[in-house]
Amino acid sequence: MIDKHEDVELAALVKAQATYYEAPQSLRDRIGVDLAKAAPRAHRWAEWQQWLGMGAAFACGVMLSVAITFFYGVSGQQDRLAAQVIDGHVRSLMVAHLSDVASSDQHTVKPWFNGKLDFSPPVWDLATEGFPLIGGRLDYIDERPVAALVYRHRLHTINVFVWPARSNPSVASSSTSRNGFNVTSWRDEGMQFWAVSDINSADLQRFGQLLRKQGKS
């Protein structure tokens, strides 16, 4: 599109007269601190990856038992995912960024993910069972963008992370608890689900079962 003469004039006026707001130094400093704080974590992770690589080579060398390697690999992956899921949950509460789409209507939340993810997460409202849907957002777990569905139970928030399952059936479901957060995971209809909350383990299990039942009906 070639800009018309009057558009060029208007553009020049805006360029010359409209204020370009420059970021204050205090903001620049604040973000610098944020970025620096996050960096050591990335560092540890990179180091871990390095060790993992070396470990794998070593394992080949000495022919460690395949079964043992597999067992530790699986439990390590589960731990890592649980930690990521809890991180995501805490962060969502911390920065007051719970949902990108705030709605209790599953027919609003589900289509919102269209075009944002390469899969369509199953979304159900469980208000009648005491777990109302309050929204959804995008998150990043296990090195891929995932759907995060947000539910409320009394005054507690439940985050459910959903993404397409990888083909490794032995890591399908687990439950764990750390730092006061309960985490439960399962696999359904080719999707991996991780639910995390500060509600008690029994309630979280019940919530997971309700979601699974919705998937079956």
Added chain:
Amino acid sequence: MTERAQGFEAVALTHLNAVYNLARWLVRDEHVAQDMVQEAYLRALKFHHGLRGDDMRPWLLGIVRNTCYTWLKNNRHGEQVEFDEERDSGAYESAFDRAENSPEALLLCKQESARVNRAIAALPPVFREVLVLRELEELSYDEIAVVAAIPAGTVMSRLARARAMLRTELNRMMSEE
């Protein structure tokens, strides 16, 4: 510090002014804009893996834009946030009838810069953002399309309408003086 994180920090901070300028224009409050930018950078830090350096500016702008829109929806119920075909195609002039008319405002109006700022600020956010991104940030249509998550063709038509609305508003302000 890893090279990847260091690289992200260095490159991301070079776009800080662009990100802040967009946020400041969208929420029209310097403190809120700062919070939006900080939140956007935290999100960006989490999601940036695999992103190439030259894509970063529109990508960062897109994140801060979404952050601002979420805030606008939650805090400025009176302000039209979503694009509304019916409302935005026809009677958009009526939106400007609410503009301030106090003597102080008219006095300020005599200064060209204040007038232009006010006219842009009066535009609905979806038009304000394409104008700011195009005229102040000098982004390409394709880049604006990425930021606003709309097709490039829509960027053109929205920009044309934004310019027409701005022209109308400036003329209206001039005639009032």
